[in-house]
Amino acid sequence: MLNVVGLDIGSTYTKAIAINSDRKVVGTAVRRTGFKLAQASEAVFEDLLKNCNLERSDVTYVGATGYGRYTVPFRHAQITELTAHAQAAVHLFPDTRTILDIGGQDIKAIKVDGEGRVKAFRLNDKCAAGTGAFLEKTARYLGLTTDDIGPYAMRSTSPKAISSVCAVFAESEVINHLSNGIPAEDIMMGAMVSLGGRAVQLMRRVGLEPGYMLTGGMTRNVAMVTALEKALGAEFHVAPNGLGQLNGAYGAAYLGLRRVEKLLAEGKPIPPTAAQQGESEKKTVRRWSAMALSRKRAESASEGGECPVASKPSVGQPPARANDPAPAQAASAA
Numbered sequence: 001m002l003n004v005v006g007l008d009i010g011s012t013y014t015k016a017i018a019i020n021s022d023r024k025v026v027g028t029a030v031r032r033t034g035f036k037l038a039q040a041s042e043a044v045f046e047d048l049l050k051n052c053n054l055e056r057s058d059v060t061y062v063g064a065t066g067y068g069r070y071t072v073p074f075r076h077a078q079i080t081e082l083t084a085h086a087q088a089a090v091h092l093f094p095d096t097r098t099i100l101d102i103g104g105q106d107i108k109a110i111k112v113d114g115e116g117r118v119k120a121f122r123l124n125d126k127c128a129a130g131t132g133a134f135l136e137k138t139a140r141y142l143g144l145t146t147d148d149i150g151p152y153a154m155r156s157t158s159p160k161a162i163s164s165v166c167a168v169f170a171e172s173e174v175i176n177h178l179s180n181g182i183p184a185e186d187i188m189m190g191a192m193v194s195l196g197g198r199a200v201q202l203m204r205r206v207g208l209e210p211g212y213m214l215t216g217g218m219t220r221n222v223a224m225v226t227a228l229e230k231a232l233g234a235e236f237h238v239a240p241n242g243l244g245q246l247n248g249a250y251g252a253a254y255l256g257l258r259r260v261e262k263l264l265a266e267g268k269p270i271p272p273t274a275a276q277q278g279e280s281e282k283k284t285v286r287r288w289s290a291m292a293l294s295r296k297r298a299e300s301a302s303e304g305g306e307c308p309v310a311s312k313p314s315v316g317q318p319p320a321r322a323n324d325p326a327p328a329q330a331a332s333a334a
Contacts, residue, residue, distance in 0.1 A: 002260060003054060004061045006253025007041055007075070008084070008246065009033060009068030012104025012133065013217065014040045015249040016048040018059070019257060027052030028246055037068035045074070061270060063256035065248050073275035077256065082110055082118050084251030089213045090116035091254055092247075093237040097211035100203055100228070100236070101247070102218040104133045107199055111206040120206040124198070135224070138174055138191045142184045149188060153223035156189035163194070170194075189223060196227035203232070213237040219244025 002021040008014065014033045018026040029047035033040045041064070049056065064075040065084040072078075081101075089096045090112060099110040111120040139149050160182050162170050170191075177187050203212075214236040218224045229235055238244050263270060 002060045002257065003052075003058050004063070004253050004257040004260060005045070005048065005059050006084070006249040006251065006256060007045065007062065007064045007066070007069075007072055008081075008248035008252065009037055009041055009064065009066040009071065010103055010248075011067060011106075013245070014044045014066075014068070015246045016044045017243075017246050017249045017253050018048055018052050018054065019250070019253045021257070021261075023254070023257065025241075025243070025250075026054070028242070028249075030245065033068065037071040038073065041068070041072045042074075061256045061260045062273070063252035063259075065252040073278075074273050076271055076273055077259065078274075079252050079255055081248055082108070082121055084248045084255065085215055086110055086112045086118050086251070087116040087255055088247045088251030089215065089237075090114065092239050092243070092250075093211070093213055095211040096213045096237060097209040098203060098206065099213045099215060100199055102195075102199060102214070102216040102224075104136075104217070107202055109199075109202040109206045111209060122202050122205045124202050134170065135191055135195065135218075135221075137171065138188065141171070141174055141178070142188060144184075144188070147220075150221040150223040152185055153189040153192055154226070156183070156185040156223075158186050159193050160186045160190035161194050162187075162191050189227070192221075192224050192227040193231070196224070196231040199228060200231045208232075210234065211237075215239070215244050215247035217245045 003018055003026060004020075005016060005018045007016050010033060012033060013030055014037075016029045018028075020026055027048055029044050029051055031040065031044050031047060045062075048054075049059075061077075062072070062075050063077050063079050063084075064070075064072040065079045065081050067081070069075070069078040085099055085101055085108070089099050094114070097112060099108075099112065101108040101110070107124045109122045110118055113119055135149060136146055139146065142152075144152055160177055162173050174187055174191070177190075178184070212232065212234055214225060214228060218228075219238050220242065225236060225238060239247060239250075243250060260270065
């Protein structure tokens with residue numbers, strides 16, 4: 001039986017999931033990322049092994065995604081977040097065509113086809129007012145934990161929208177609402193309504209196509225799902241059993257399993273991990289541009305519009321400069 005692990009190293013949470021050759025979930029694990037990404041991936045991997053009752057030797061392949069995917073030394077492959085989310089979404093709900101992923105530090109709107117290929121996407125990572133981190137910060141002002149946000153906001157009878165699109169001003173607006181006696185549940189639900197409106201605007205930029213799916217930690221928040229569906233005027237697919245938060249990790253595991261199956265069918269070995277490749281890899285000096293050959297600073301274009309060209313010097317000959325005369329001209333001048 002094959003066991004493939006997917007890791008999603010996000011800005012706020014690191015998620016892990018293991019699936020077997022039957023594409024069934026063996027176990028999951030989630031923990032806060034912190035600022036040491038490599039340690040977070042190692043810790044959540046250990047948690048996953050304990051939850052699944054597996055040893056490291058039982059894991060055939062590890063796929064990593066998320067903004068910290070390059071820090072996982074035991075990964076066999078790194079996968080972009082867009083690809084991981086798209087493949088997992090279409091695998092779980094085949095009619096999915098538009099995905100909304102609300103993360104701790106950004107929001108992604110992704111349009112996909114029936115094969116899970118990304119056709120278009122938009123990313124909002126410029127302001128925290130449109131992310132899950134803003135909701136968590138608002139909850140802390142109100143004395144709530146992350147798990148309490150949804151049920152508490154559902155008690156709202158008159159949501160008070162947060163009009164500011166800047167996180168700093170939005171926080172001030174929350175404080176002002178509290179000082180004016182606005183009930184905390186109305187403020188919390190109002191923050192979700194505001195976030196939901198911005199998220200749907202991002203979805204419109206990729207083109208709304210029925211078959212909507214919500215992924216990310218906000219899938220655990222019933223009030224957020226309600227606010228989003230009201231703003232969109234349609235229902236979202238939400239993966240059951242908490243898999244919505246682990247959608248990226250699931251996509252990394254699913255793609256990893258397909259890769260392993262292909263390698264085994266072709267009689268090829270499983271590739272080494274990133275750490276193993278680094279140990280056997282010879283360090284060579286790579287020249288990435290012509291400017292590296294000339295060891296010169298970048299120069300502006302000439303008056304005629306031509307760009308300076310750097311050519312590789314002959315042995316024993318110093319690097320040519322853009323303003324130096326050509327060899328033939330230099331000889332005649334001499």
